[in-house]
Amino acid sequence: MKRITWRSYSILIISVLLVLSILLLDFISQYVNQFTLKLYGSFIPLSIIAIFVLAVICFCSKTENKVIPIIASFIAFAGIAIIAFFVYFGANFAN
Template sequence: MKRTTWRSYSILIFSVLLTLNILLLDFVSQYVNQFTLNLYGFFIPLSIIAIFFLAVICFCSKTESKVISIIASLIALAGLAIIAFFMYFGANFAN
């Protein structure tokens, strides 16, 4: 029987935190100092690495239920799409 373990839930938590981190980056950057902003900015690549590392572990497990892992991976891909959009927009339309 397939079951959901801590790995699936940790992917989901990291995905939601990544999306919130990306969406609130502008708001946070206005109200915190530079050191806190750097720590806040380091969370984005670290959470992307953690999400895909845990996703590989979950998808390779035969006893793990894949439903929450798939949902969390889609949320993470949406976060990556937001990052890619802003990188493209900033590179091509910034003065």
């Protein structure tokens, strides 16, 4: 019987936090100091790495239900698409 474990829930929580941190980056950067902003900015790449490591572990497990990791992967890909959008437009259209 397939079951949902802590890995599935953790990948879902991390992917939701990733998207929220990307969307709230400008708002938070106005109210925190530089050290906190560096810690906050380092959370984004670390969470992407953690999502992909947990996704590989979840998808390789034979006893784990794959529904929540698939949903979390779509959310993470949306976050990566947001990052790619801002990197592309920042590199090509910045003055």
